[in-house]
Amino acid sequence: MIDIVSSSENKGRLSPSRSPETMQRLKTTPFHERASALMQGAEWRRWGGYQVASCYEMIPDREYYAVRASAAMFDVSALAKYTIKGNQARPYLQKLLTRNIEKLVPGKVFYSPWCDSRGKVIDDGTVACFSEEHFQMTAAEQGEAWLRKVAQGFDVEIENISDNFGVLAIQGPTSRALLQELVGERISDLGFSEAAHFEVDGLPVWISRTGYTGDLGYEVWVASDRGLELWDKLVAVGAGYALTPAGIWALDVARIEAGLIMLDVDYLSALRAETIGQTSSP
Structure with a gap:
């Protein structure tokens, strides 16, 4: 489940069912230090017990357009x-x-x-x-x-x-060229739904050509204790490819366009359906 959790710093705009204490109980991803520094507002989402950015900018349109025009970087470590x-x-x-x-x-x-x-x-x-x-x-x-x-x-x-790895999704038309500069030309041999181990300046990563946007994209796994290294390397090289950190709001829009389903939005888990007033899941 992904739902909105606004922090107490966001001019008091707390969701009625949320509290600052709820925020404190959520785990943070390996990229939280970098993500929180970019937040112009303070709107986060709860996803799988983690706190993830809903959007970085007050008006998040640019985050979405990066998926379609250049490359967007999503923190999907909460999977x-x-x-x-x-x-x-x-x-x-x-x-x-x-x-x-x-x-x-x-x-x-x-x-x-x-x-x-x-x-x-x-x-x-x-x-x-x-x-x-x-x-x-x-x-x-x-x-x-x-x-x-x-x-x-x-x-x-x-x-x-789940807590052992951080995952950054690099999605959009310039994602292949960006990663090729980081890990070499072998990334171009990776077909859709294929994966392999690579190194980013000596940093071991596992990259799959998968995503949640319907566009060209990759998901990069790294050991949690080296997450900030990966973020910094991607941002440094990504500057030449208009890489834009993006929140879950932009990912939601992209996955709807792609016709991809989401738990608790498009269907209810059969384990919970009857307990919350529904008779069945799909």
């Missing part, structure tokens, strides 16, 4: 992240997800929903294959309990790595 390992990792994912995981090969990334036994949607996200016994998943919200429930009877190890 839930898991590794799935073991000699039955593939059969387990074949049961968990709706995509045919038998076709997922190392270096590729699939998008997939996952459902309950009635076929009702619980969540959606991506799954990447590193090897036959090593996969990595992302999701909109934390759902570790469901993953472990489905894992009963499978020889797999599930690890929640």
Whole structure:
């Protein structure tokens, strides 16, 4: 779930259901120090227990247009992240997800929903294959309990790595040229829904050609304790490509244009639907 949480510094414009104490209870991403320094207002959003920028500028139109005209940089570290390992990792994912995981090969990334036994949607996200016994998943919200429930009877190890990595999404028509300057020409060989390990001046990163905007784009993963290094390197090189830090408001607009769905906006999780007055999810 992503919802607005305005800070107490924002001229008292607190959401009625939010408080400064709520802000303090939220976790911050590895890029928070840089993001907060750019905030012209003070409107944040709560996403998966994290505090993320809704927009950096008072009028965020420029953040959206960067997605379509140059490149925008989104902090999407709040995604839930898991590794799935073991000699039955593939059969387990074949049961968990709706995509045919038998076709997922190392270096590729699939998008997939996952459902309950009635076929009702619980969540959606991506799954990447590193090897036959090593996969990595992302999701909109934390759902570790469901993953472990489905894992009963499978020889797999599930690890929640949500806090271990920061993720910056570089989205827009100049994103490839920008990253090529940072990591080399090999980035141009990365096809849609493919991923590989790279280095940015000695800083190890994992880059997938994926995104939530419908435009050319990439998602760059880095160890959380080195997040600020990555931010600074991207901003330094990105100046030549009109890279613009952008908040979740611009990402929302872009994903709607692309026809991409969002949990709790376009559908309700089957785990919660009946408890909040709905009869079912899609």
